[in-house]
Amino acid sequence: MTDMGAFREAVTAWAAGGPCDEAREWAERLSVRTVVLLEGLSDVAAVDALAAIRGRDLAAEGVCVLSMGGAMSVGRFARLLGPPGLGLRLTGLCDEAERGYFARAFEAAGAGRQGIFVCAADLEDELIRALGVPRVEELVRAEGDRRPLVTFLRQPAQRDRAAHQRLRRFFGTKSGRKIQYGRVLVEALDPDRVPAPLDDLFTSL
Secondary structure (H helix, E strand, C coil): CCHHHHHHHHHHHHHCCCCCHHHHHHHHHHCCCEEEEECCHHHHHHHHHHHHHCCCCCCCCCEEEEECCCHHHHHHHHHHHCCCCCCCEEEEEEEHHHHHHHHHHHHHCCCCCCCEEEECCCHHHHHHHHHCHHHHHHHHHHCCCHHHHHHHHCCHHHCCCCHHHHHHHHHCCCCCHHHHHHHHHHHCCCHHHCCHHHHHHHHHC
């Protein structure tokens, strides 16, 4: 486990009702200045992949990329990590449906809304649109998932959905698949095709 990983674990334990001392100690030891609050591990995989592509060591820059395990937890994490708690700068990437949760949580924590970057549906949808359906299907085949995709697309429930919506749903059909493709899709992007919410997040860091 990396030192930043230890900080993330300490913060998660604190958010679950544990003590705050370990999180504070790690924050000071690592000179953490900013926390990027993300809904889940697939978002973390995408952010980490783009950081690697752009040659940025976010941990060395004092930036912690943190999965909250669901958007409903943003209020608790914002309170613990923002001005009322550790006093860190807060940023976050969220879906349009979750904008209100993030906005209320950031404002209640005294962090404002400037650090919230919003995806139209979710990050997977943004990435599929940026790459285009044919390219994403190529990547699925390259990852060895052609047969599961074909089986999924044959389901009656998928017939009336747009192609990009079917792919988005496919990524959520198996544990770990969204995390896998969070990385794969970002690594396949042309540098000038990074979705605006993700690009803007990096510009802010």
